[in-house]
Amino acid sequence: MSQTKLLSRKLITRIVFVLLGIHSFLAVYSTDSIYYAVQLAASKEPLDIGRFSRRYHIKESIKEIDSEDWHRYVIGKFENLRTASLYASEIESKTGINGVFPRKVTNKPIPQTEIKPDTVVKAKVLQNDTAKIIRNITDSVPQEKKTTVVPLALPRSNTPHRELNHLILRLIGDKNVNQTKNELIDYGKNHFPPAIRKIFNSFIERTYSYPIVLIFILLIFVFIINVSLILLIIYNANKIKNKKERYRIFYKNYYEEVLSLYLFDINDWNTTVTKLKRLRKPENRRILTSVLLIFKENLRGEMDAKITEIFVRLELNKDSLKLTKSLFYYKKAQGIRELTNLDPKSATNIINNFINDKHYQIRTEAQVSYVRLHPESPFDFLKDLISPFSKWTQLTAFHIFRLHQIPVPAFINYMDSAQPNVRNFCLRMIIFFQQFEDATEIFKMIESKLEATRLLAIRAINDLRLYDGKLLLLKIYDSEPAVNQIEIIKALRNIGDEEDIYFLESVILSGSVTMKVEACRSLYYMSSKGEEWLTQIGQKHDINIDLYLAHIKDPRN
């Protein structure tokens, strides 16, 4: 991974350098003046220009240009190569100097090919045939050493992209390019299987065989294409989505209107069916079902039967049944919900299959539906429940239970469920609805292995004022965790009596601060003599009981 990161970082650096290179290259070439001149001679050592002019009878001024340790002597200034070439021929015939040729001159030195420092430098023919001859001008040079002057100098390649590529390579360094290439090949060797490695290597080789500029242009082009494609996809997706939404809203409003007229007996069934257009399309059938669901959510009573009638007569219930057989959990849940609301009969037949479904959402939907579909025994499914009865289901079921004003069942009947959360739910419901049917079942829960169940059982004994449970609570007190102990102390406030003073006194002496406060509170509210008892305990054990009393009496607590 780190190697990949390193490589990608190097590539990014390379791209930045190349872009900077292109920029600087363009900057140089755009600002410098370029013209053509005729090169007369070139030498490692400077020539005596005056002597040279006299010898060859040259009246025009000879200009010296320097590049890479060479002294070049040019004459004239031309806008294009052709005129310079003509002038070169003229000079050659007039002066008799061999090897005169036209060349490009810039204010900055033109990048050149590598030159071997030697006394004899081979001439190289560049650009056109004008420079053909290697010429010896030893006699015109004052140096002792015989020097062969070579008309040299333009870059070795003459195609524009190669020239640019060459320049960029010079800027970023040939070595670095090869190094990256080798690193990429090494990476392939270490990370890819032979088959892929072969493709990878050929890709790298090919990539590095092309001029870098072209690769970057290609990359930019691919990037632009990608961005354009993404924008096109987003635009089209949005367009399709909006079109679908408009279609849905249009038909929703339309179906609402048509169904309203039927529900209020303004139109008969046949007229309604005729007006319900495009009902063969699955999408429209879904819209119609959603409209019926909205009706059902807002209206009850006499409209119920009519809404179900529409749902069944249009065979929309078959669509919902199909949904319950779908592989997708959300479709199954949707089907269950639709059938429960709009065709309770069909829903009753299938709902038991989903009560213990593996999927949490389906199970929840089915359990909530069961509550709604069985108003006479809404929680009978608890007896057969094998899967956990989650808190969310409990909450939703409870909400439905209250919203639809379903008669409250005796929750004590489900206390023998194998699921601990069913027992806990039942205890909560017993407390909420103050059900006194059978206290022994609640007392049994005091012996539960689960701390949460025991806590709920203690709360039930307290809230339902089950005085018979007091001894049981005192018996388990020492073995209970702090949370349950505090709950037991709190319970004594309601179910305790004078006999419990010693127990509460011991808590005040040895318990934690919370326990002490709760013990004082229980004693205080247990009887009208509570405050008196507390004062006596304070005096007996030299405790500042007034502090606790002030805390208890404070309405904020």
Place this chain on the structure above:
Amino acid sequence: MERIIVAEDNKLVLETIFHSLSREGYQILKANDGKECIDMLEKTEVDLIITDLYMPFINGNEIISIVRDEHKKNTPILVLSAAGAEAIVLKAFELGADDFMVKPFSLVELSVRVRKLLAARK
């Protein structure tokens, strides 16, 4: 003919109430949101206001406050809402609502309540 204004942002419920109460001989004014309802109330006298609680621009409770405190009118107000929590119902009554119905509601029940509120006004 008694005039009733119904403020409800759910078009389906609005149309249903419109059809149901129109059949009983009431003149129904439809308002799609709270602002529209207040605008109509400023221009027209009505015998009963039926309003949803949660609506765009001005909600049901604000309508009750405006009618009672700014317009100083004792027009009966029936609140119709899916939110039936005790605190919400009590708040509506404190502001001056005369009746409260929780959705889903029965149209027959609505009709009976409307009749009673109008009779009490007389």
